[in-house]
Amino acid sequence: MSKSVIVIGGGIAGMEASAYLSAMGFNVTLFEKDEKLGGHLLNWERLFPTKRLGSEVLTFLKKGMDDKIKVHTNSNITKINSENGKYFVTNDNNEIFEADALLITTGYDLFDARRKEEYGYGIYDNVITSAELETMFLSGKPIVNKQGKVPKRIGFVHCVGSRDRKVGNVYCSKVCCVTAVKQATEIREHLPECETYCFYMDLRMYGAKFEELYNEAQEKYGVTFIRGRLSEANETIDGSLLVKVEDTLVGRPLKMTVDLLVLMVGFEPSKGTKDIAKILNLSTNSNGFIEVADEHTLTNVTNLKGVFVAGTTTSPRTITNTINDARAAAAEIACYLNLYTIQSRNN
Amino acid sequence: MADFGYKIQEDRQINYDSNDRTLFYFLKRVEPSISLCIGCGTCSATCTAGQFTQFDLHKIMLYVRRGEKVHIANEIKKCMLCGKCSLVCPKGINTRNIIFQTRKFIHSNK
Ligand code: SF4
Ligand code: SF4
Ligand code: SF4
Numbered sequence: 134m135s136k137s138v139i140v141i142g143g144g145i146a147g148m149e150a151s152a153y154l155s156a157m158g159f160n161v162t163l164f165e166k167d168e169k170l171g172g173h174l175l176n177w178e179r180l181f182p183t184k185r186l187g188s189e190v191l192t193f194l195k196k197g198m199d200d201k202i203k204v205h206t207n208s209n210i211t212k213i214n215s216e217n218g219k220y221f222v223t224n225d226n227n228e229i230f231e232a233d234a235l236l237i238t239t240g241y242d243l244f245d246a247r248r249k250e251e252y253g254y255g256i257y258d259n260v261i262t263s264a265e266l267e268t269m270f271l272s273g274k275p276i277v278n279k280q281g282k283v284p285k286r287i288g289f290v291h292c293v294g295s296r297d298r299k300v301g302n303v304y305c306s307k308v309c310c311v312t313a314v315k316q317a318t319e320i321r322e323h324l325p326e327c328e329t330y331c332f333y334m335d336l337r338m339y340g341a342k343f344e345e346l347y348n349e350a351q352e353k354y355g356v357t358f359i360r361g362r363l364s365e366a367n368e369t370i371d372g373s374l375l376v377k378v379e380d381t382l383v384g385r386p387l388k389m390t391v392d393l394l395v396l397m398v399g400f401e402p403s404k405g406t407k408d409i410a411k412i413l414n415l416s417t418n419s420n421g422f423i424e425v426a427d428e429h430t431l432t433n434v435t436n437l438k439g440v441f442v443a444g445t446t447t448s449p450r451t452i453t454n455t456i457n458d459a460r461a462a463a464a465e466i467a468c469y470l471n472l473y474t475i476q477s478r479n480n
Numbered sequence: 481m482a483d484f485g486y487k488i489q490e491d492r493q494i495n496y497d498s499n500d501r502t503l504f505y506f507l508k509r510v511e512p513s514i515s516l517c518i519g520c521g522t523c524s525a526t527c528t529a530g531q532f533t534q535f536d537l538h539k540i541m542l543y544v545r546r547g548e549k550v551h552i553a554n555e556i557k558k559c560m561l562c563g564k565c566s567l568v569c570p571k572g573i574n575t576r577n578i579i580f581q582t583r584k585f586i587h588s589n590k
Contacts, residue, residue: 251568298572334520334570364525364568379521379530384539386525 135160136470139222139232141210141409144172145194145452146444146459147238152197153463154236159470162203162230164210164222166405170195172240178270180452181308181315182342190452213412218439234439234466237415237423238459239405241445244294244302244398252290252396257368260394263289263309266316276323280372284327284392287320288376289313290363291333295399304420306399306449310337313397314350321354329356330391332363332378340451359387366394400449413437423447431479433462441466499547503585507544510581516571517541523565523575529558537565537575544582553586 138154140147143165155161169175171194177187198204205224212223213235222230246254246262254260258279269276278284291313295306310333317329336358338344350356361378369375373390380387402410402421410417416424416436423442426434433441443462444455468476507514521538529535535558543552556579565575 292570297570299568299570334518360521361525362520362522362570364522377525379524379536379538381519381521381524381538384536386530 136233137162137231138234138236138466138470139220139230140164140236140238141222142172142238142240142405142444142446143167143170143204143206144238144240144444145174145190145455146240146446146462147172147236148194148198149456149459150236150238150443150463150466151202152194152199153460154466155199155202156197157463157467159467160203161201162205162232164208164224165204165206166209168206170198170204170206173243174452176264176271177267179315179319181311182340182346184315184319210409210412213409215439220439233470234441235413236441236443236462236466237406237409237413237435237446238442238444239409239446240403241400241406241449242403244300244306244401246293246396246398248300249293249297249396251365252293252363252394253366253368253374254396257366257374257394258372259368259374259392260366260396262293262396262398263312263316264398266395270316270319270323276320278372278393282392283324286328286330286389286391287317287393287395288374288389288391289317289329289331289395289397291331291336291397292362293396293398294401296334302399302401302420304449305337307337308449308451309397309399310335311340311343311346313395314338314343314347314356316395317356318346318350318354321356329354330389331356331358332361332376333358334360334362340453361387400445402446406446413440415440418447420448426479433458433465434479439469441469494546494548496547500549501545501547503549503552503582504544504547506585507578507581511574511577513571513573514541514545514578516573517545518571520570522568522570523573526564526568527559528562528564529560533558535559537579541575541578552582556582556586 137160140151140163151161151163171191209225214221220232320329338347361381363378366374366376373392374394375390418424423446425432441462443459523537524530559579563576
C-alpha cells in the first residue's frame with residue numbers, strides 16, 4: 134500500500150503540496166478550517182507585480198487537486214498522537230486519520246491593526262487595511278469612503294505591525310511594500326483624479342518585476358512617495374484624516390489630510406499555526422513562526438521526524454515563493470517516505 | 481578692494497577622516513539602542529519642540545553619528561524631555577535617554 138500524508142491547511146501551500154504529493158502516488162488527506170480551499174488568495178483581486186487576477190492562480194491550484202486527494206473542509210485538528218513513526222490526527226468531528234508524514238501549511242493571519250492605536254483603525258471611519266481595500270476592488274463597487282464620498286486623496290502607510298518592536302514584530306513582512314505600490318496604481322486606474330501617497334521607511338522592491346512596478350507607479354501613475362513613518366492620524370470634522378509624519382528626506386515635519394488611510398498590515402503566525410505548534414510541540418522561532426531545521430538547507434524540515442512545513446507557516450513570503458516552497462516540501466516528503474539515500478544528508 | 485561678491489566657501493563635505501565621533505561612541509556605550517536608528521522620523525513627527533522650531537531629533541542623532549557636532553549643543557537645549565519620541569519609536573530606542581546623556585556629555589566637556 135502506498136504511504137499516506139496528511140496536509141493541515143488548505144491555502145496556497147497546502148493545495149500545491151497536496152497536488153504534487155498525490156501526483157507522486159501518495160495518499161493525501163487535506164484539512165482546511167474554512168469552508169473553501171484557497172486561504173488568503175480568495176480575498177485578493179489582483180496580484181503584484183503583474184496585476185493578474187488572483188482567481189487565475191486559484192484555478193491553476195485547483196486543477197492540480199486530483200480526485201484522489203481527500204479534502205476535509207470546515208475541519209479543525211484537535212489532537213495528534215504519534216506511534217512507531219505513524220501519526221494519528223483527530224479532528225473536531227472526533228474522526229481519527231492515520232499518516233506516515235504530516236505537512237503543516239497553516240500559514241499566517243494579518244496583523245490586527247487595532248493594536249496600533251495611534252493610527253486609529255477601528256476608531257476612525259476612514260482608516261482601513263490593505264485587505265479591506267482589496268475587498269473593495271474585488272466587489273467591483275465604486276471606491277468611496279465611509280461617508281459615500283469619492284476620495285480625492287489616499288495615503289498608504291507601510292510597515293503596520295511589521296518592523297515594530299512596540300508590537301513585538303521585528304521582522305519585515307516582505308509583501309506589503311509592493312502591495313502598497315500595486316494598490317496605489319490601481320487607485321489611480323479607478324480614480325484618475327485621486328492623489329496617492331505612500332509613507333514608507335524603506336521600499337523593499339526585491340522581487341522580479343517589483344522595481345519595474347515601482348518605476349511605473351512613479352512615472353505612469355504619479356504616485357508620490359514620502360520617506361517617513363507616521364506618528365499618528367487624527368480624524369477631522371468631515372471624517373477625513375490628518376496625518377503627521379516627518380518628511381525625512383526634506384528634514385521637516387509634514388502634515389496632510391487624506392480621505393482614506395490604508396494601513397499595510399503585515400503577517401503574523403496564524404492562530405492555526407500557533408495551535409498546531411502547541412499540539413505537536415513544534416519549535417517556533419523568535420518571531421513565533423515554525424522553526425525550520427536549517428535556514429539554508431532544510432527549510433521544510435522541523436524538529437519532529439516526519440513533520441514538515443511549507444509556505445508562510447515558517448515566515449512571510451510571496452505567492453510565488455509559497456508555491457515553490459510547497460513543491461520543495463513535497464519533494465522533501467517523498468524522499469523521506471521512499472527512503473531515498475539523499476535523505477541521509479539531513480542528519 | 482572691489483567686492484565681486486565672491487567668498488571662500490566652507491567645505492560642505494562630511495569628513496569622515498577628521499570628524500570627532502567621541503559623542504557617538506559615548507552614547508553607544510551608555511545607551512546602546514542608539515545604533516538601531518533607521519531614521520524613519522517618527523520621533524521627529526511626534527515631537528512638540530520640532531513643530532515650532534528647527535529642532536529635529538532624528539537629524540540630530542544622524543549628525544552625532546557622523547561626528548558633526550557643531551550645532552548639537554544649541555539644538556539639544558530645545559528638547560523638553562517629554563519622552564513622546566520614545567513612545568513612538570518602532571525600534572524601541574530610548575531617545576529620551578539619548579538626549580539626556582548628550583546633555584550630560586556636553587556639560588562635562590565644556
Ligand atoms: S515589505 Fe515594506 S511595508 Fe512590508 S514590512 Fe517590509 S518594509 Fe514594511
Ligand atoms: S523613531 Fe526611532 S528609529 Fe525612527 S528616527 Fe526616531 S529614533 Fe530613529
Ligand atoms: S523628549 Fe524632546 S525630542 Fe522627544 S518628543 Fe519630547 S521634546 Fe521632542
